[in-house]
Amino acid sequence: MKKKDYEAELEPLQVELAGVARWLKHCGKRLLVILEGRDTAGKGGAIGALQDHLNPRQCRVVALPRPSDREAGQWYFQRYVPHLPAAGEIALFDRSWYNRAGVEKVMGFATPAQVEAFLVQAPIFEKLLVDDGILLFKYWLCCDQDKQEERFAERLEDPLKRWKLSPIDLEARRLYADYTDAREAMLEATHTPHAPWTLVDFNDQKRGRLILLRDLLSRLPDRDVPPPGIEFPPLDHPPLQERYGRLKPLED
Template sequence: MSKRKKTYEDAMDELQLELAGLNRWLRRSGRRVLVIFEGRDAAGKGGTIKRITESMDTHNYRIVALSKPDETEATQWYFQRYVTHLPSAGELVLFDRSWYNRAVVEPAMGFCSDAEYEAFLTQVPVFEKLLTDDGIILLKYWLAVDQDKQEERFKDRAQDPLKRWKLSPVDIAARKKYKTIGQLRDTMIERTHAPTAPWFVVDFNDQKRGRVNLIRHLLEQVPRHDEKIPAVKLDKLKHKPRTENVTDKALWVPDTFDSLETQ
C-alpha cells in the first residue's frame, strides 16, 4: 500500500468512527440532518455517499436518488416528491442530486421553461427556511471538478463495463455544456445561499482528498456527535463451538471458490 493510500485509509478510519458516533447521537437526540450533494457528472457524489454510510446503522440513514418525474409527479408542486423523503426524528438523509436539478441540469438541457426556472429560484429560499425553522440541519455541497478531470472519469467509465451504467444519455449530452452549467451553478448559489442553508464548495479534482475534506466538514457542522461507542464484552461459550448442521431439506450452494485458483 502506498504512503498516500495509507494516509487516506487512516483518515477514513478515523472519520468512520466519528460518523458512527453521529449515527448514535442522531438516534439518541432525535435530531434530523439533510445533506444535499450536487455537482457535475462524475464529480464523486455517489462514492462520497458510500463512504459516509458504509459503517453506519442502516436503520438510521437513507439515500435518496430520484429519477425523472413520472406523469403524475410532473403535474404536482415541484417540491412535492422531495418532501416525502425528508428526514424523520433521528435520521440522516443524503440526497444524491436534489430539487436543485431545476437550477442547473433542467435549464441546461432545456427540460424546464424560463418561468419554471425563475419560480424555482424564488421559492427555494422560502422552502428551505421552512425546513430549517422546523429544526432540520440542512447542508448543501457542490463538488467541484475541472473539465480535464471530468473527461478522464468519463473515459474510465466508457472503457469499464462495470461503470458504463453511470453514463446516461443526459450525462453524455451535458459534456458539451461545461461552461453553461458553471454559469447556472453560480446563479444558483447566488440566489439560494442563506445563513441557515449555505452552500459549501469542495474541490473534488482529487476524489480521496475531497471525500476527507467534505466528511470532516460535515461532522463539524453538526452541534454534537461525540457519542462514545460502548465496548461489548462477550462471555465465553459454555460448550465447544458447534457445527452448522442444516436440515437436508435445504439445498447447499456449490463451493466453486477453489476453482478460481486454477483458472
C-alpha cells in the same frame, strides 16, 4: 492522494461519524446532506464514505429517477418531502430539488418561468426545513473540465462503470459553460444564512471526501454518546460445529 494515506485519514472520521449517528438517535435530531455537482464530480464516492459504516436503516441514500407523469403535475418539491429524514435519521441526497436549477434548466426540461420560481421558492422551502429542526448541509462538488473529460473516458472504457454514462452526460460535455452559468445563478439565489452552500474541490476525489467529512463533522453540535454496553457471556453449550460437524464448503 495515495490510497493508503487516504484510508488512514478516513477511518477516524468514519468513527466520529458513527458517533454522530448515535447522537442523532439519542436526541432525535434529523440530518439532511445534499450533494450536488457536475457529472463525474464524485458524488457516489462521497456518499459511500459517509454511509459505508452506518446502519442502512438509519442512514438512507435518496437518488430519485426522472419524475413520473403524476409527479410532473405536482408541486415541484412534493416528491422530495417523503424522503426527508425522520427523528434520529440521516438522509443523503444524491442530487436533489436543485435538478431544476441545473440539468432541467440547461437541457430545457423546465421553462424559464419554472426555473425563476424555483430560485425564489427554494430558500423559503429550506427555511421551513431548518426552522423545523432539520440539520441541513448543502455541498457542491467542484470538477474541472479536463478532469471531467478524463473521467468520462474512463467510464467509456470500464465495463463496470459504463452504466454511469448516459446521453445526458454526453450532452453535458458540450454544454459545460451553460452548466457553469446555471450553477452561478443557482448559488447566488440559494446561498443563504440558514442554508449556505459549501464548495469542495473534487479534482482529487479522495482528498475531497476527507475535506467534506471534516467540514460536516466540524459543523455539527458537540456530541458524546458512548456506544451502549453489550454483555457477551461465554457460550453455555458446545459450538454447533462440535455437535453436528462442520459444514462442507462449496468447491470451485
